Amino acid sequence: MSKEPIQYQASCMDDYDPSSMDAAVAQKHILDSVQAIEDVETVTIRNALGRILASPISSELDVPGHTNSAMDGYAVRSDDLPSAGTQRLKVIGTAFAGRPFTSAVAEQECVRIMTGAVMPLGSDSVVMQEHVQREEDEILIDDQQQAGQNVRLTGEDIAKGDFVFQSGRRLSPADIGLLASLGIAEVCVIRKLKVAFFSTGDELVSIGQPLASGQIYDSNRYTLWSMLSELNIEVIDLGVVRDAPELVEQAFKEAAAKADVILTSGGVSVGEADFVKETLASLGQVNFWKVAMKPGRPLAFGQVEQAYFFGLPGNPVSVMVTFYIFVQAAIEKMMGGEPRPRIRLQARCKNQLRKRAGRVEYQRGVFEVDADGVYSVSKTGAQGSGILRSMSDANCFIFLPMESEGVAADAMVEIWPFDSFR
Ligand code: AMP
Numbered sequence: 007m008s009k010e011p012i013q014y015q016a017s018c019m020d021d022y023d024p025s026s027m028d029a030a031v032a033q034k035h036i037l038d039s040v041q042a043i044e045d046v047e048t049v050t051i052r053n054a055l056g057r058i059l060a061s062p063i064s065s066e067l068d069v070p071g072h073t074n075s076a077m078d079g080y081a082v083r084s085d086d087l088p089s090a091g092t093q094r095l096k097v098i099g100t101a102f103a104g105r106p107f108t109s110a111v112a113e114q115e116c117v118r119i120m121t122g123a124v125m126p127l128g129s130d131s132v133v134m135q136e137h138v139q140r141e142e143d144e145i146l147i148d149d150q151q152q153a154g155q156n157v158r159l160t161g162e163d164i165a166k167g168d169f170v171f172q173s174g175r176r177l178s179p180a181d182i183g184l185l186a187s188l189g190i191a192e193v194c195v196i197r198k199l200k201v202a203f204f205s206t207g208d209e210l211v212s213i214g215q216p217l218a219s220g221q222i223y224d225s226n227r228y229t230l231w232s233m234l235s236e237l238n239i240e241v242i243d244l245g246v247v248r249d250a251p252e253l254v255e256q257a258f259k260e261a262a263a264k265a266d267v268i269l270t271s272g273g274v275s276v277g278e279a280d281f282v283k284e285t286l287a288s289l290g291q292v293n294f295w296k297v298a299m300k301p302g303r304p305l306a307f308g309q310v311e312q313a314y315f316f317g318l319p320g321n322p323v324s325v326m327v328t329f330y331i332f333v334q335a336a337i338e339k340m341m342g343g344e345p346r347p348r349i350r351l352q353a354r355c356k357n358q359l360r361k362r363a364g365r366v367e368y369q370r371g372v373f374e375v376d377a378d379g380v381y382s383v384s385k386t387g388a389q390g391s392g393i394l395r396s397m398s399d400a401n402c403f404i405f406l407p408m409e410s411e412g413v414a415a416d417a418m419v420e421i422w423p424f425d426s427f428r
């Protein structure tokens with residue numbers, strides 16, 4: 007991993023194609039550059055879902071705390087289970103979950119028992135009620151029973167002192183339940199990552215205002231807000247910023263003061279980058295890349311004061327693609343956890359796809375499972391980088407590698423389900 011200042015690290019100039027950079031190289035460079043935050047806070051477990059554990063957890067309890075019944079039935083002594091024929095036992099009481107039967111079970115006795123009830127003293131096996139013939143206060147059991155059956159042992163799930171979770175773990179719903187089963191009410195987690203973002207462009211109008219000629223509604227801030235909101239971070243929306251150096255500089259300063267990460271959309275394409283570049287020259291170290299990908303070719307990455315900065319392209323589809331490809335894994339690393347593995351599948355492509363070699367493409371598709379159990383995918387309409395409907399209608403990317411010169415109908419392609427980004 008390179009530790010040189012960012013302005014000296016890989017740029018578009020280092021690649022085989024002097025005018026563009028390999029997407030995987032850009033991705034690796036970004037992931038290697040960002041550092042995890044280390045500040046911690048204590049939260050209740052209901053506020054810990056999706057958060058990253060900052061210290062390991064071990065158990066101060068046995069789970070379950072008592073040997074108990076796994077079935078509704080009768081608690082018996084295994085010595086009384088017949089090896090042939092049947093055995094008659096006297097029912098001496100009932101054990102409920104949370105209301106134990108407090109006397110001992112003697113020879114040829116049994117206790118009616120409910121699932122989760124503590125096993126009465128002397129008993130060690132449960133015969134399911136469906137396998138018992140009940141006659142008033144006696145039962146008849148057959149020779150098909152095993153010693154120790156249908157019983158959950160103390161500490162079988164987790165024993166006292168057992169190590170439960172490593173620090174760095176992203177807490178899932180099951181984890182939260184497990185913590186509760188250990189009686190743990192609060193956990194120490196990494197504080198939330200703060201991400202500030204704004205849109206740049208003189209043509210942009212915020213929703214709620216009328217559109218004048220040549221203006222468009224700012225949609226990127228809403229897509230970004232939505233993608234960020236799925237990641238359990240603190241989202242700071244700094245609005246629309248006009249294409250004026252002093253306003254852009256002020257926005258960057260405000261963002262750097264408030265956040266760990268700054269995201270912008272627009273203003274990094276060749277025609278516009280110069281003015282953002284100038285603004286950033288005094289505030290940090292930022293590379294402007296042309297990445298060999300479609301959509302999402304222009305991309306800026308670096309540091310603005312202490313914050314990491316991602317300058318995403320302005321086109322609505324490019325924003326989403328570059329966010330998922332470059333930003334999300336970096337955010338996951340900065341949050342203190344491992345970037346999640348993404349799901350990749352092979353699918354039969356129902357359409358012919360056109361493509362030029364020399365760049366990777368993230369076309370948008372809808373995949374489904376065919377009757378023969380094989381995945382198939384069809385592309386969603388027009389694939390222009392401004393056509394957000396191509397994303398909205400899709401449930402996956404169709405990933406076409408650098409060397410691909412297009413895909414014939416019915417050929418196999420790689421798909422990246424959107425669900426694996428969420
Ligand atoms: P730019 O990268 O600033 O040259 O923008 C490229 C294209 O994306 C232009 O057509 C912009 O109008 C459009 N665009 C830029 N920012 C936004 C935004 N926040 N919402 C919707 N479209 C945008």
Ligand code: MG
Nearest residue numbers: 206207272273
């Ligand atoms: Mg612009």
